[in-house]
Amino acid sequence: xxxxxxxxxxxxxxxxxxxxxxxxxxxxxxxxxxxxxxxxxxxxxxxxxxxxxxxxxxxxxxxxxxxxxxxxxxxxxxxxxxxxxxxxxxxxxxxxxxxxxxxxxxxxxxxxxxxxxxxxxxxxxxxxxxxxxxxxxxxxxxxxxxxxxxxxxxxxxxxxxxxxxxxxxxxxxxxxxxxxxxxxxxxxxxxx
Amino acid sequence: xxxxxxxxxxxxxxxxxxxxxxxxxxxxxxxxxxxxxxxxxxxxxxxxxxxxxxxxxxxxxxxxxxxxxxxxxxxxxxxxxxxxxxxxxxxxxxxxxxxxxxxxxxxxxxxxxxxxxxxxxxxxxxxxxxxxxxxxxxxxxxxxxxxxxxxxxxxxxxxxxxxxxxxxxxxxxxxxxxxxxxxxxxxxxxxxxxxxxxxxxxxxxxxxxxxxxxxxxxxxxxxxxxxxxxxxxxxxxxxxxxxxxxxxxxxxxxxxxxxxxxxxxxxxxxxxxxxxxxxxxxxxxxxxxxxxxxxxxxxxxxxxxxxxxxxxxxxxxxxxxxxxxxxxxxxxxxxxxxxxxxxxxxxxxxxxxxxxxxxxxxxxxxxxxxxxxxxxxxxxxxxxxxxxxxxxxxxxxxxxxxxxxxxxxxxxxxxxxxxxxxxxxxxxxxxxxxxxxxxxxxxxxxxxxxxxxxxxxxxxxxxxxxxxxxxxxxxxxxxxxxxxxxxxxxxxxxxxxxxxxxxxxxxxxxxxxxxxxxxxxxxxxxxxxxxxxxxxxxxxxxxxxxxxxxxxxxxxxxxxxxxxxxxxxxxxxxxxxxxxxxxxxxxxxxxxxxxxxxxxxxxxxxxxxxxxxxxxxxxxxxxxxxxxxxxxxxxxxxxxxxxxxxxxxxxxxxxxxxxxxxxxxxxxxxxxxxxxxxxxxxxxxxxxxxxxxxxxxxxxxxxxxxxxxxxxxxxxxxxxxxxxxxxxxxxxxxxxxxxxxxxxxxxxxxx
Numbered sequence: 001x002x003x004x005x006x007x008x009x010x011x012x013x014x015x016x017x018x019x020x021x022x023x024x025x026x027x028x029x030x031x032x033x034x035x036x037x038x039x040x041x042x043x044x045x046x047x048x049x050x051x052x053x054x055x056x057x058x059x060x061x062x063x064x065x066x067x068x069x070x071x072x073x074x075x076x077x078x079x080x081x082x083x084x085x086x087x088x089x090x091x092x093x094x095x096x097x098x099x100x101x102x103x104x105x106x107x108x109x110x111x112x113x114x115x116x117x118x119x120x121x122x123x124x125x126x127x128x129x130x131x132x133x134x135x136x137x138x139x140x141x142x143x144x145x146x147x148x149x150x151x152x153x154x155x156x157x158x159x160x161x162x163x164x165x166x167x168x169x170x171x172x173x174x175x176x177x178x179x180x181x182x183x184x185x186x187x188x189x190x191x192x
Numbered sequence: 193x194x195x196x197x198x199x200x201x202x203x204x205x206x207x208x209x210x211x212x213x214x215x216x217x218x219x220x221x222x223x224x225x226x227x228x229x230x231x232x233x234x235x236x237x238x239x240x241x242x243x244x245x246x247x248x249x250x251x252x253x254x255x256x257x258x259x260x261x262x263x264x265x266x267x268x269x270x271x272x273x274x275x276x277x278x279x280x281x282x283x284x285x286x287x288x289x290x291x292x293x294x295x296x297x298x299x300x301x302x303x304x305x306x307x308x309x310x311x312x313x314x315x316x317x318x319x320x321x322x323x324x325x326x327x328x329x330x331x332x333x334x335x336x337x338x339x340x341x342x343x344x345x346x347x348x349x350x351x352x353x354x355x356x357x358x359x360x361x362x363x364x365x366x367x368x369x370x371x372x373x374x375x376x377x378x379x380x381x382x383x384x385x386x387x388x389x390x391x392x393x394x395x396x397x398x399x400x401x402x403x404x405x406x407x408x409x410x411x412x413x414x415x416x417x418x419x420x421x422x423x424x425x426x427x428x429x430x431x432x433x434x435x436x437x438x439x440x441x442x443x444x445x446x447x448x449x450x451x452x453x454x455x456x457x458x459x460x461x462x463x464x465x466x467x468x469x470x471x472x473x474x475x476x477x478x479x480x481x482x483x484x485x486x487x488x489x490x491x492x493x494x495x496x497x498x499x500x501x502x503x504x505x506x507x508x509x510x511x512x513x514x515x516x517x518x519x520x521x522x523x524x525x526x527x528x529x530x531x532x533x534x535x536x537x538x539x540x541x542x543x544x545x546x547x548x549x550x551x552x553x554x555x556x557x558x559x560x561x562x563x564x565x566x567x568x569x570x571x572x573x574x575x576x577x578x579x580x581x582x583x584x585x586x587x588x589x590x591x592x593x594x595x596x597x598x599x600x601x602x603x604x605x606x607x608x609x610x611x612x613x614x615x616x617x618x619x620x621x622x623x624x625x626x627x628x629x630x631x632x633x634x635x636x637x638x639x640x641x642x643x644x645x646x647x648x649x650x651x652x653x654x655x656x657x658x659x660x661x662x663x664x665x666x667x668x669x670x671x672x673x674x675x676x677x678x679x680x681x682x683x684x685x686x687x688x689x690x691x692x693x694x695x696x697x698x699x700x701x702x703x704x705x706x707x708x709x710x711x712x713x714x715x716x717x718x719x720x721x722x723x724x725x726x727x728x729x730x731x732x733x734x735x736x737x738x739x740x741x742x743x744x745x746x747x748x749x750x751x752x753x754x755x756x757x758x759x760x761x762x763x764x765x766x767x768x769x770x771x772x773x774x775x776x777x778x779x780x781x782x783x784x785x786x787x788x789x790x791x792x793x794x795x796x797x798x799x800x801x802x803x804x805x806x807x808x809x810x811x812x813x814x815x816x817x818x819x820x821x822x823x824x825x826x827x828x829x830x831x832x833x834x835x836x837x838x839x840x841x842x843x844x845x846x847x848x849x850x851x852x853x854x855x856x857x858x859x860x861x862x863x864x865x866x867x868x869x870x871x872x873x874x875x876x877x878x879x880x881x882x883x884x885x886x887x888x889x890x891x892x893x894x895x896x897x898x899x900x901x902x903x904x905x906x907x908x909x910x911x912x913x914x915x916x917x918x919x920x921x922x923x924x925x926x927x928x929x930x931x932x933x934x935x936x937x938x939x940x941x942x943x
Binding site for chain 2: 106149150151152154155158159172173176178181
């Protein structure tokens with residue numbers, strides 16, 4: 001199976017092209033469906049962004065018990081995010097960030113982040129929280145937010161889960177990244 | 193003993209009691225009476241005895257009660273007091289007689305002992321008689337009320353006696369008459385009285401008069417309480433009521449009252465005594481002192497803001513601003529020392545108030561540096577050692593309030609550099625004195641660079657000596673080297689303010705002198721690099737004006753740039769701005785400044801082709817003014833000020849943004865924003881402190897980390913928690929730290 005998706009120049013890895021092919025086989029749209037990311041996460045494709053190595057594939061398939069495309073297809077329903085427990089989702093969320101990094105960069109462009117949070121957090125956090133956050137990122141003129149760090153990424157998730165109510169938020173003592181403080185300002189400002 | 197016998201014995205005892213009551217006891221034999229009662233008890237007739245005594249006393253007391261009930265008000269108190277005294281005397285004697293009964297029968301039958309029974313009966317029969325208690329209570333209260341309104345009353349002695357009677361009864365039989373029949377009403381009436389009096393008085397009188405009256409009332413009540421021997425619980429409650437009604441209720445009014453409130457008093461230095469009176473009164477209710485402290489802080493804030501506003505508008509110059517602060521400090525410190533009796537809380541609030549209005553922006557830092565500069569340039573001339581000490585300590589005083597101490601250091605350094613390089617400071621000693629005072633405040637780190645600057649000057653002097661000797665030796669060896677004399681100050685780059693200006697093109701003779709010096713210096717200190725600062729420095733030029741017959745020669749003392757400019761005219765009679773710029777490589781704006789300074793009416797050494805004060809453009813041309821005259825042989829040509837330059841240049845180059853930018857940077861940093869190198873330095877300091885702390889502690893909660901970092905840096909500047917947080921995020925990104933997975937407020941050091 002791996003040979004089918006392996007990179008023509010280096011058959012020890014499958015890159016985004018190969019992964020895209022896999023999606024075709026499985027009948028899912030990589031841009032719209034988060035399941036491919038979930039799958040890659042479960043296969044533990046964590047060594048480098050945007051690829052999965054042969055070894056990771058072999059081990060992953062072995063662990064999941066998938067020996068054919070049909071087996072993968074059968075697995076698809078279980079890849080719904082709703083089935084993940086909090087801790088596992090957190091790991092997955094971290095994986096998403098790291099997997100989407102470009103080359104040696106350590107941060108993600110904000111446009112990508114806006115898209116990724118839509119994909120991953122859609123049913124995990126309150127809809128208005130998600131929407132206002134995306135809005136905030138799109139609107140903010142602060143250039144330091146043109147890229148988002150892993151810390152900011154993870155903090156947004158933790159923050160959304162821990163602080164559903166923003167009325168009690170106290171910026172003075174907040175230990176969340178400044179991005180979150182600015183987001184809360186924005187969000188509260190809108191409500192006024 | 194049988195019943196009848198007992199009865200007989202009892203009768204004789206009963207008669208004895210009658211006699212005692214009548215004060216005819218001398219005829220009685222104590223022994224006999226004691227024996228009789230003893231026998232009755234022993235013979236199991238205790239009950240007969242006890243009941244008999246009860247009845248007998250009761251009957252006497254009934255009579256007493258009747259008498260008192262019909263006694264008129266005027267003498268009732270005295271009569272009651274006397275009757276009680278009598279009763280006590282009676283009961284003491286009766287008790288003595290019945291001692292055996294008290295020890296035996298009373299105990300086993302759970303009855304009140306004789307004396308206590310006596311008090312009990314007095315209470316129930318006499319005191320609680322419908323026509324006694326009410327009237328007495330009312331008379332007591334009225335006496336006190338009368339005293340309060342200044343009417344003469346009977347002696348307090350009888351009041352005291354009656355109150356002590358009630359207390360004694362309560363103690364004996366655990367009753368409640370003192371409270372029920374006096375204290376409750378007393379406290380209630382007291383509260384009503386003072387509530388009304390204080391409000392009425394305050395409505396008609398000034399705050400200070402009120403304070404005076406309140407004090408007198410408090411004194412008066414205290415004396416009365418002692419005179420009446422009121423028990424501690426009553427005294428405490430009385431005090432509470434007085435403090436509440438007289439002070440607490442009116443605290444805010446006393447502070448904010450028009451014309452005489454504490455806030456108003458604060459404006460008037462002569463009213464410091466009245467302030468203290470008010471303080472002493474408020475001190476009785478510690479929480480209300482906050483009202484006074486708040487008023488003080490508001491006052492300081494208002495004054496402070498006015499001072500800042502004046503400075504902002506340009507009404508007052510930096511020196512006046514600083515002197516204004518010193519004056520304010522004197523004033524309010526003496527208010528705190530005297531009116532607030534030097535209490536620590538007020539001192540603290542005062543300090544905070546100063547810090548608040550002074551640190552809204554970096555104005556205080558820059559003004560203080562200018563003020564210090566002024567002192568060290570001129571003000572301390574002729575001042576005695578003591579006066580100098582005071583002036584310097586004043587600088588430190590204001591310095592302490594400033595939280596952006598690094599901004600002050602930056603400004604101070606600039607001024608110091610100018611003073612040292614132009615030889616303008618009045619006294620080296622005093623300069624060093626101030627630096628060591630700053631060191632004492634902030635530690636070695638703060639002043640190490642300043643001290644480095646002094647060192648450089650000292651070493652430069654030695655170097656110059658050495659160079660002179662070196663030149664002498666060399667000119668003996670090789671004659672004909674035409675170079676000029678130069679005096680060089682060698683400055684260590686890290687210590688002095690940063691001036692990154694490229695070197696301009698210098699006259700050959702000057703250049704070769706510089707090269708000679710460089711050779712000499714670098715031979716002595718291999719590995720060092722010298723960069724010549726042509727934007728500073730002066731030169732002395734011998735210039736001849738006029739033509740045959742009337743040649744005037746002067747020694748012109750000019751800036752380095754001006755020297756370069758003037759020397760050009762040895763080759764060409766007329767030069768345009770463009771040509772001068774390209775031949776000298778002097779930066780544009782500075783070129784204009786130095787050129788214009790050579791064409792001013794007073795120092796018209798050059799003639800400018802355009803009219804007006806400014807330079808018209810690149811094609812404006814200049815030539816030597818042959819007609820230049822001066823009275824003095826040596827002429828020191830001054831540079832026009834930055835503000836003058838700004839005026840002149842804006843006319844011509846107003847549209848050019850680069851010019852505007854250059855002007856701003858020449859003038860030095862504006863008050864609102866931080867100089868960029870300081871911003872960077874602060875970032876660096878916070879990061880270094882954060883890493884240091886985390887390395888030592890391995891893991892730390894957010895609040896603790898913020899607190900630690902702030903503590904470590906506050907002698908230099910006060911970082912905001914947000915600022916520190918941003919740096920922490922940076923460190924997380926660069927993997928020096930990480931956030932704990934389970935607790936986002938916990939940071940961990942990454943080894």
